[in-house]
Amino acid sequence: MSNAHKVRIIARLRPRIEGEVDDGAIQVCHPADNSSSSTSFSTPGTSYISVPNPRDPTELFKYPFSSCYDQASTQEEVFERDVLPLMDIVYSGVTVTIFAYGVTSSGKTHTMQGTKAQPGVIPRAVTTLFERRNAYPQYQTSLSVSYMEIYKDEVYDLLVNRENAPKLPVRECDGQVFVANLSSIPIVNEEVFDGIYTEATKNRSVGATNLNRASSRSHAVLTIEVKMLDPVRNTTLTGKLNLVDLAGSENNKMTGNDHTRMQESSAINKSLSVLGKVVHALNSGQSRIPYRESKLTRILQDALGGSSLGLLICNLAPGVRFRSDTVNTLKFATQTKKIENKPVVNEQENRPVVKPHFAALNIHRPPQQPVTVKAIATQPTAPAPPPLEERPIPIRRGRPSLVPPMTAPLMQIPEGIATSQSTGSGFSGLGLTEEEINERISKAVEVEVARRLEEREREREVARMKEGEERAAAERASVEASSGSGSGTPSRRRSRTRSKSRSPRKEEAKPLPPGVLTPLLKRHKDMDNELQARLQELEKNERGDKEAKLVAALSPVSKKKTGRAYVALARAHSEKGDLQVALDLYRKAETYVPDNIKLKERIIEIEWAVKNERPFVPSPKRTKNKKTKAERKLEKKSGRDRDRERDGAEEEGEEEEKENPPSDDQMDVDEVATSLFGQFGVEITNAGVGAGAGSSPNKRRLEDDDDLEEQGTPAKRAKMNTKVVVYGSDDEEPLAAPTKKGKRKLLV
Numbered sequence: 183m184s185n186a187h188k189v190r191i192i193a194r195l196r197p198r199i200e201g202e203v204d205d206g207a208i209q210v211c212h213p214a215d216n217s218s219s220s221t222s223f224s225t226p227g228t229s230y231i232s233v234p235n236p237r238d239p240t241e242l243f244k245y246p247f248s249s250c251y252d253q254a255s256t257q258e259e260v261f262e263r264d265v266l267p268l269m270d271i272v273y274s275g276v277t278v279t280i281f282a283y284g285v286t287s288s289g290k291t292h293t294m295q296g297t298k299a300q301p302g303v304i305p306r307a308v309t310t311l312f313e314r315r316n317a318y319p320q321y322q323t324s325l326s327v328s329y330m331e332i333y334k335d336e337v338y339d340l341l342v343n344r345e346n347a348p349k350l351p352v353r354e355c356d357g358q359v360f361v362a363n364l365s366s367i368p369i370v371n372e373e374v375f376d377g378i379y380t381e382a383t384k385n386r387s388v389g390a391t392n393l394n395r396a397s398s399r400s401h402a403v404l405t406i407e408v409k410m411l412d413p414v415r416n417t418t419l420t421g422k423l424n425l426v427d428l429a430g431s432e433n434n435k436m437t438g439n440d441h442t443r444m445q446e447s448s449a450i451n452k453s454l455s456v457l458g459k460v461v462h463a464l465n466s467g468q469s470r471i472p473y474r475e476s477k478l479t480r481i482l483q484d485a486l487g488g489s490s491l492g493l494l495i496c497n498l499a500p501g502v503r504f505r506s507d508t509v510n511t512l513k514f515a516t517q518t519k520k521i522e523n524k525p526v527v528n529e530q531e532n533r534p535v536v537k538p539h540f541a542a543l544n545i546h547r548p549p550q551q552p553v554t555v556k557a558i559a560t561q562p563t564a565p566a567p568p569p570l571e572e573r574p575i576p577i578r579r580g581r582p583s584l585v586p587p588m589t590a591p592l593m594q595i596p597e598g599i600a601t602s603q604s605t606g607s608g609f610s611g612l613g614l615t616e617e618e619i620n621e622r623i624s625k626a627v628e629v630e631v632a633r634r635l636e637e638r639e640r641e642r643e644v645a646r647m648k649e650g651e652e653r654a655a656a657e658r659a660s661v662e663a664s665s666g667s668g669s670g671t672p673s674r675r676r677s678r679t680r681s682k683s684r685s686p687r688k689e690e691a692k693p694l695p696p697g698v699l700t701p702l703l704k705r706h707k708d709m710d711n712e713l714q715a716r717l718q719e720l721e722k723n724e725r726g727d728k729e730a731k732l733v734a735a736l737s738p739v740s741k742k743k744t745g746r747a748y749v750a751l752a753r754a755h756s757e758k759g760d761l762q763v764a765l766d767l768y769r770k771a772e773t774y775v776p777d778n779i780k781l782k783e784r785i786i787e788i789e790w791a792v793k794n795e796r797p798f799v800p801s802p803k804r805t806k807n808k809k810t811k812a813e814r815k816l817e818k819k820s821g822r823d824r825d826r827e828r829d830g831a832e833e834e835g836e837e838e839e840k841e842n843p844p845s846d847d848q849m850d851v852d853e854v855a856t857s858l859f860g861q862f863g864v865e866i867t868n869a870g871v872g873a874g875a876g877s878s879p880n881k882r883r884l885e886d887d888d889d890l891e892e893q894g895t896p897a898k899r900a901k902m903n904t905k906v907v908v909y910g911s912d913d914e915e916p917l918a919a920p921t922k923k924g925k926r927k928l929l930v
């Protein structure tokens with residue numbers, strides 16, 4: 183089932199006014215009694231307007247309408263019969279648009295506005311809406327009013343002082359056309375409305391013409407919005423009543439308009455012409471409806487083929503001179519009644535109340551309402567820009583800058599009215615005037631801006647401190663690098679360079695105050711030195727412990743071999759002039775052969791040289807008859823044979839050591855050197871160790887060290903009364919010494 187509703191058309195013929203010639207040609211006919219009646223109206227579809235063809239008086243045109251009111255009809259009759267029923271429709275959440283159309287001086291303003299004595303549709307409708315409120319006790323109902331005029335195709339807010347009233351833009355959002363920044367004032371009763379309306383009407387453009395002393399020079403659109411909050415369902419119904427008093431079409435030959443009036447007239451006629459085109463396009467099913475060709479049609483869009491219910495009051499003037507225009511008006515009305523609208527109910531679910539963003543703003547506004555709805559009815563007048571109390575509340579959202587600025591001060595509202603607004607529920611429970619709201623918003627914005635500034639300043643302060651620390655660290659690193667041995671490794675240099683180049687601006691931009699950095703760096707350096715000394719001490723102790731454990735675990739032969747290796751290294755370094763390293767190595771050697779007197783003497787000599795920074799000249803080597811390896815082996819073998827034969831000794835090696843200590847034993851330096859390299863970071867070279875002729879470049883033999891050799895001989899041992907204890911077997915290799923010889927390629 184379609185919900186299409188045709189625009190309802192009623193016609194009203196006004197009485198003859200003073201000086202006007204009325205030949206009675208325009209008749210309101212009621213077929214029921216088959217006579218024209220001056221006091222009644224017929225049932226819908228049975229009455230019509232009868233007009234003779236202006237070009238052929240013998241021809242009679244009949245224009246049937248829903249209701250036809252004759253010259254004797256009263257404001258009350260019109261309202262009761264055709265307007266009153268629409269009030270309940272407004273309360274059902276539907277938008278209703280009533281507009282008065284007709285030639286100038288045909289009685290549009292009289293019908294819509296009326297007089298004190300004969301109030302028209304507008305005051306009656308407002309009264310009824312307030313009365314109807316009680317019929318819907320389930321709702322918390324609030325009413326508000328907005329009022330604008332379209333003058334020379336520009337929109338002005340009639341609720342602001344005329345001289346300050348700016349042109350308002352017509353916008354569209356999600357298919358809803360609205361007038362941006364249009365004021366909306368809550369009304370609590372009809373008296374309040376009357377005060378506002380009376381004042382606002384004074385702002386309307388009116389001028390005297392030959393045809394009307396108070397001719398409307400603009401189209402006026404008054405909107406009453408009725409909000410019905412259902413606390414049980416947590417929904418809001420929004421009904422709107424648009425009451426439109428159009429300017430009348432004018433025949434400039436008759437109006438006697440001056441230049442200004444001509445311009446106004448031109449604009450009026452043009453907009454009415456577009457209105458005619460829109461109606462025609464709708465009726466002929468055109469795909470493009472020219473709503474945008476004038477502000478009037480744009481704003482009335484929703485009432486013409488949209489989602490609001492429409493009522494067109496076709497006002498007619500009885501004068502002979504309006505005959506032609508009256509026929510045109512009737513034609514337009516006939517066309518309009520074919521237009522179908524599809525009214526919808528505006529129902530919105532309410533959001534939970536959002537807490538205000540700042541406590542500074544003590545405004546409680548109705549909850550924002552997202553549309554969930556069955557449908558949305560757009561308003562021809564101002565659907566989207568919600569009334570003031572419902573516009574986006576920036577305070578809640580923390581965006582004060584989005585508060586729509588009041589484009590002009592509100593018009594002066596009579597004292598009594600203003601009082602009732604400020605004291606009551608006029609502002610939907612706000613109890614605030616516009617000025618008060620603006621003031622509060624301004625304060626809230628100030629508070630927020632101050633808070634943000636303060637926050638930003640704090641962030642800057644933290645950033646400054648951080649930069650200072652980074653800079654100090656960078657400078658420390660730089661000082662260390664320059665005071666250390668060179669500038670560090672290339673990679674460290676690169677990384678420093680990188681870190682510098684990452685924040686050059688920061689460092690340049692904010693230098694530390696003078697005198698701050700130097701003590702900091704000194705302190706840091708002292709701490710560094712102390713720390714380093716402690717670490718070295720610890721390392722030394724640890725190494726000493728390790729060394730002692732190692733020595734304890736070695737066999738005497740291994741100890742001796744290791745000692746020899748150290749001695750060889752020490753000699754190499756002493757020959758190179760590295761006395762300190764040589765000294766360390768001799769001391770190491772002493773760990774393994776602690777009883778070697780010559781070694782002790784050597785240590786003392788080098789210590790003295792190091793201490794006094796004197797060169798050390800080692801005592802010349804004593805020459806000795808050396809045996810070849812083959813000879814030594816042979817000798818060993820013969821010795822073993824002898825021993826076996828004599829004593830049947832069990833351990834060859836031990837005996838060999840005891841009887842033939844390795845005074846001339848040749849050690850594979852590579853092996854020991856390899857193990858020592860890891861500990862001391864020193865490298866043994868062939869040249870440095872006095873490799874003899876025939877030494878392999880990869881492998882050299884340590885010629886017997888005279889001192890050690892002598893120390894190791896049984897004769898010597900006896901002489902010095904040194905007790906030699908042999909632990910373990912001879913096959914025990916020094917720790918970390920490779921088992922295979924000559925495989926390392928450490929030496930060049």
Ligand SMILES: Nc1ncnc2c1ncn2[C@@H]1O[C@H](COP(=O)(O)OP(=O)(O)OP(=O)(O)O)[C@@H](O)[C@H]1O
Nearest residue numbers: 196197286287288289290291292394397398429430
């Ligand atoms: N039904 C009526 N009963 C008595 N007087 C009426 C009636 N209708 C109109 N008039 C009078 O006719 C004159 C013109 O009416 P009105 O100003 O309402 O016409 P209008 O259509 O609004 O004209 P315009 O388009 O020029 O503004 C007014 O003086 C008004 O009081």
